[in-house]
Amino acid sequence: MSGASAITSGPGLFTEPLILLIAAVIAVPIFKRLGLGSVLGYLAAGVAIGPVAQIITDSSAIFDVSELGVVFFLFIVGLELKPARLWAMRADIFGLGLAQVALTGTVLTAVFWAVGWAIQPAIIIGFGLAMSSTAFAMQILQDNNEIATPYGEKSVAILLAQDLAVVPLLAIVPILSPMTGTSLASASGVALLKGVAALAIFVLAGRYLLNPLFRLIALARAREIMTAAALLVVIGAAMLMEEVGLSMAMGAFLAGVMLADSSFRHELEANIEPFRGILLGLFFIAVGMSINIDVLAHSWWRILLAVPAVMVIKAALLYGLNRLFGASHNDAVRTSMLLPQGGEFAFVLFASATAARTLWPSETPLVAGIVTVTMALTPLSVWLGRFLIRGEAEDTIEEDFEGAGGSVLVIGFGRFGQIVSQILLARSLDATIIDANPERIRQAARFGFRIYFGDGTRLDMLRAAGAEQASIICICVDQPAITNQIADLVLDEFPAAKVYVRSWDRAHTLELVGRGVHYEIRETYESALAFGADTLKGLGFAPADVQATLADVRRRDAERLALQAAGDLTSGREIWKPVVVQPEPLMPPKPPGARHRPAGTVTPPADGSPVPASPSAEPAAEKPERQLEPNP
Known part of the structure; x- marks a missing residue:
């Protein structure tokens, strides 16, 4: 009976998670492919299975679980912010941040009061909408790798x-x-004391408890317990903060900051990341499911007016405050267009206000709908912000090219050009080096290098740098398109010079060969050959065998490159035939008096082309089975 009961109850238990996963797996890749981002994909999935199809109608339970996604996300962000770095941000947190809350909340309160709301609900709505969505903003920052x-x-x-x-x-x-006569002073005083006590607990726990705890757990060598401990710390910190009236996300963030200097930071991040990703996606789905179609249909004109008004007011105030606190125009625009939406906390504040009758139940769906729609429009506001970005002012250096000119002109002083330049300077050659990156030139000057500022795509710069007197012009820039442009210019204007070029990959090599450069090399080719050679040496191959193998690889590569130059990238594939390794049984049969071939013997290709030599040419009859005996 119990078995039958378990079977019949099973589908009901997993139906909703299955539906949520199916919706996410379908919607998110489509929206990513369209360039709309994963957040809109999750929102669309929530709208589809919630208010549109009515497959899942209760989003409150999903909200409760998915809030952990925001909590985990803020924990990981905290791990990236060491206490010293957080302290360095104190002016922005307590200056810019609190000014934004106070000013935006006051202005929005005045707006809602002016359009007919009573002052009490206007204050709740104004300051609730002054909050921004941590989940949406941080996800967009992470997707674009812009948190730092x-x-x-x-x-x-x-x-x-x-x-x-x-x-x-x-x-x-x-x-x-x-309904209450509580004094503001007493309520705020108690909340402040609770908050200070919670912060003190965090500091003490981070300093004296967490690291010893994880060190002890690491000694147990039980990976699943380390994961459980990480979850315990995050959820425990979040609940502690919630108990004293702060947000769960703040608690998780502070826990992450306390562990940012820990040697277990990367282990903790790896353990939390899988939970963070799926639960944060679930949060966005829950936001989409919470959109009330009936409220939107009944009060569509009020929402249509309120949503753009709220977002424009917040964006304008954010821009002005950022400029006031020293941000550039572009940074101020990016911040203002990232944070104009309402946030998750508004739902909590509105629910609390409804319970206290500060906000009437009939008004709550409308203001919650405003928050939800502003959150859904966040990716759109970020996209629109791109059109307000001005062209970044180019950093330049006044250059007179005094003393320039020599037998070699090196264009580009990146990681590749630096090594080339060191070799030339080691022989005291008269080389001129130019680069178009002012900061790189300043750094080079600190190490004693004389680098000229110049754009290699400009003919006047090349002439001023002495290209007409150079015997060899080395093009060492790291953008293939720029490399091709410089190569064409040099080949046309300075035919007396040999042109040596750094190539990006095999296809780029073929382009350069077609242009007629005198020498090219793929930037990773020689380093990869050296790496492979040392790998063979580490396996015990004799130096002579290693060199023979390298010579064979070089020959084959040159042959195929010649065929590709005459044909296309698919030409010459037959030159590289796969090397077949014959597996052997653990106990190979051996006729009496016969010696078997060592395990892992390489079978040569059918065409008789050479293959890498084996580690030892001697028979291995006297050695243990499947043992590799390196050469001295």
Whole structure:
């Protein structure tokens, strides 16, 4: 009976997770392929299975679980921010961030009061909408790898300040309620004491408890317990902060900061990352499912007016405050277009206000709908922000090319050009080096190199650098298109010079050969050959065998390159025949008096072409089975 019961209850238990996974797997790749991002994909999946198809109608339970995705995400962000770096951001957190909350909340309160709302709900709505979505903003920053950029750090600082503002905002709710007479001073005082106590616990635990705990668990060598400990720390920190009135995300973030200097940081990040990804996606799906179609249909004109008004006001204030605190125009635009939406905390604040009758239940769906729509429009606002970005001012250096000219002209002083230049300078050759990156030139000057600032695609720069007197012009830049442009210019204008070029890959090599350069080399070719040679040596192959193998590889590569130059990239494939390794049984049969071939013997190709020599040419009858005996 129990077995039958388990079987019949099984499908109901897994139906909703299965539907959520199917929706995500279908929607997210499509939206990514269209260039709309994964966040919109998750939102579309939630809208499809929720308000549109009515497959899952209750999003509240999914919200409760998916909030852990935001918690885990903030923990990982905290791991990347060491306490010293967080301290360096204090001006942005307590200056820019808190100014944003206060100013935006005040302006939005005034707007909602002016259009007819009572002052108490106007305050709740105004400051609720002043918050931005940590989940949406951080996901976009991570997708674009921009968390560590100047505008990314300012955005993170603003989000942290908003989390800190949770305590006073929740304390204000009962003050504004007509059902309570609690004094503002006492409520705020208790909340402040709780917050300070929680922060003290965090600092002490991070300093004296967490690292010893993980060190002890690591000694047990049980990987699953390390994962369980990581989850324990994150969820425990989040719940502690929630108990004192702060957000769970803030608790997880602080736990991550406390462990940012730990030697277990990468292990913790690897253990949390799988949970973070799927749960954060679930959060976005839940946001899409929470969109109330009936409210949108009934009050569509109010939402149509409120959503762009809120987003424009927030973006304008964010831009002005960022400029006031020293951000460039482009960074201010990026931040303002990333954070104009309402945030997850608004749902919590509105629910608290509804319970205290500061906000009437009939009003809650409308303001929640405004928050949800602004969140859904975040990817669009980020995209629109690109059109407000000005061209970055180019960093230049005034250059007179005094003393330039020599037998060799090197164009490009990156990682490749630096090594080439060192070899030339080691022989005291009269070489001129130019590069178009001003910061690289300044760095080179600190190490005693005299590098000229110049753009290799400009004929006047090349002439000023002495290209007409050079015997060899070395093109060492790392962009294939720029390399081709410089090669064409040099070949046309300076026919007396030999042109040596750094190639990007095999296809680029063929392009350069077709252009008629005198010498080219793929940037990783020789290093890969050296790496492979040392690998053979490490396996015990004799130096002579290694050199023979390298010579054979070089010959085959040159033959195929010649065929490709005359044909296309598919030409010459027959030159590289796969080397077949004959597997042997563990106990190979041996006739009496016969010696068997050592395990792993390579069978030569049918055409008789050479193959790499084996580690030892001697028979191995006296050696243990499947043992490799290296040559001396």
